[in-house]
Amino acid sequence: MTQIKSEHVWPFERSSPLDPPPLFAQLRSECPVSKVSTWNGSPAWLLTRFADIRALLVSPGVSSDLTLEGFPEPSATVAAARGGQKNFVRMDPPQHDIHRRMLAADFKIHHVAELRDYLDELVDRLLDRMEEQGGPVDLVDALAQPVPASVICKILDIPLERGDFFQDRVNTWMSLDNPPEVASQANRDIVAYFDQLVDERFDAMGDDLISRLIEGQVKTGKLAKTELLHILQLLLVGGFDTTANMIALGTLTFLQNPDQLAKLRENPDLVQGAVEELLRYLSVAHQVAFRLATDDIDVGGTCIHAGEGVIAPIAAANRDPEVFEDPDRFDITRDARRHLAFGFGLHQCLGQPLARIELQVVFGKLFQRFPALRLAEDAHTLDFRNSMIYGVAALPVTW
């Protein structure tokens, strides 16, 4: 009979910055399906095995609707921030599927691949600017944030000058250190901006993504204007910190694993596998995959009852030794493609082809351009963000 412990409180602490909390490994071997308390004292099931997490995320017996009674959240701030999100991340079928399908074609792999030339030029330009500036530079400011900011502005056909406004509002919304009201206000600011933009484009008949959604979905009555605004908020937050933090932490990971960096530099064809391994190893979306059971479901021999909350951390799945040999070792030659860094099930990240291509271009060029890249300050001075998406506030580098 599975022992159920309620003594642990979510979220857990990390003991080293690039590894998940050690409690995952401990629970995975002692009590892989256990109970934890969340910020408001309510309990939730915690899964730690890859197989269980995958099964849970693809189960039809769970909901992502956080308005449901008992839905688990990691903190009051996140509850407020996510409460302001009314897009398909927080919906179940059939409405989820209807909304997601409106965007799926824009994120097709072959369509996203058309951005490669643009990305090559963008990253070259940012690296040129770094070179002109001379070290030390903050890589977050010089490369990690501008890449996704520029890409989202390009996809939504928004002036690049807006990038700073977005960066500021998204960072504020994402931060777990702000009081709930501050997070909510940042979200309202983002939605208000899109409200104005949609009004401006309403009769423009343009072929940018926003205009096409207006013509094809809003004017035909399939999507309310407010629903469109929330979808745009999702596209913004979904692709922003996630990619920026992967660029910054990925760079740090390579700098701390010089043998792996040497392999990448010797053989640039390894970049695709290296990106998958970075995604697995870092699992930056460390507060996602919260669900509410709507049916009784069996997970690893334990019955999770309808109405109970579940936390299925991708970081725990991605370090499961049953699936990834020597899981805490960063190894760009392993086949890491089964990782759950983008989640699993019907909410799996819509932007994953875009994330992949951005990271492939960045890591394909950064160390070729700056072979002597190194940290400009001691690693222990780095400020790892307490944020919905794990990252580092600044990464001072030189060469």
Next chain:
Amino acid sequence: MRIDVMAERCIGAGNCVEVAPSYFDQDDLNGTVKVLKDEVGEGDEAMVAGAADICPVAAILLSAQRSAHTA
């Protein structure tokens, strides 16, 4: 080995295209799965099984039978 898909489940993630691009593509209109060849060639079984495994919504079904379809 034969490939069948439950297209109504597909969310257009494209993982199958990444793993087995000679067998899977995405529809232009809504990004959902298009099977390019439903008979798996010799030597490709592991790759196609990998695609089925990695599908986030378990929409790809593999069976041992060869296609029994006639026109």
